[in-house]
Amino acid sequence: MSGSHAHDHAAGHRGAPAAAHDHKLCVADALAMADAACKVRGARFTDLRRRVFELVWASHKPVGAYGVLEKLREEGLGSAPPTVYRALDFLLEHGLVHRVESLNAFVGCTHPGEAHRGYFLICRQCGNAEEFREPSLAVAIGRAASARGFDARDVTLEVAGTCAVCVGRR
Ligand SMILES: [Zn+2]
Ligand SMILES: [Zn+2]
Numbered sequence: 001m002s003g004s005h006a007h008d009h010a011a012g013h014r015g016a017p018a019a020a021h022d023h024k025l026c027v028a029d030a031l032a033m034a035d036a037a038c039k040v041r042g043a044r045f046t047d048l049r050r051r052v053f054e055l056v057w058a059s060h061k062p063v064g065a066y067g068v069l070e071k072l073r074e075e076g077l078g079s080a081p082p083t084v085y086r087a088l089d090f091l092l093e094h095g096l097v098h099r100v101e102s103l104n105a106f107v108g109c110t111h112p113g114e115a116h117r118g119y120f121l122i123c124r125q126c127g128n129a130e131e132f133r134e135p136s137l138a139v140a141i142g143r144a145a146s147a148r149g150f151d152a153r154d155v156t157l158e159v160a161g162t163c164a165v166c167v168g169r170r
């Protein structure tokens with residue numbers, strides 16, 4: 001499915017987890033973008049931060065901090081919880097991962113390097129979280145909020161349901 005991956009890239013639909021795709025390409029892309037973003041920001045992408053990032057990117061399913069910790073322990077990296085939380089904070093701070101509030105879990109960002117909050121479609125069947133961009137939503141929400149005299153700054157949107165793959169449309 002590398003063809004469709006390249007197409008996704010070109011079309012700006014990164015992050016849509018197709019039914020069958022070469023996830024190694026997603027991870028390779030994500031690492032390259034993270035390296036570039038860290039370089040631009042002068043942030044240190046240490047081995048531990050990189051490994052935590054890879055563990056978050058293990059799939060398109062959001063993973064909890066505890067899950068990351070367990071994996072590191074299995075690998076004998078035996079990091080203390082605060083170390084892992086700090087690594088996750090670093091990734092959040094630099095926009096490399098998002099926190100999915102409804103799941104209290106983390107998922108890799110598909111377009112790091114731009115200031116944004118994630119909008120997610122979260123499948124209740126397969127657990128994948130697909131990040132999407134829809135500028136008109138932020139405009140509509142901002143308008144609705146300001147009509148109430150509210151100064152909206154951050155919009156995080158998590159939509160639960162069934163993804164196209166699980167519905168059988170892909
Ligand atoms: Zn993938
Ligand atoms: Zn993102």
Ligand SMILES: [Zn+2]
Nearest residue numbers: 123126163166
């Ligand atoms: Zn699904």
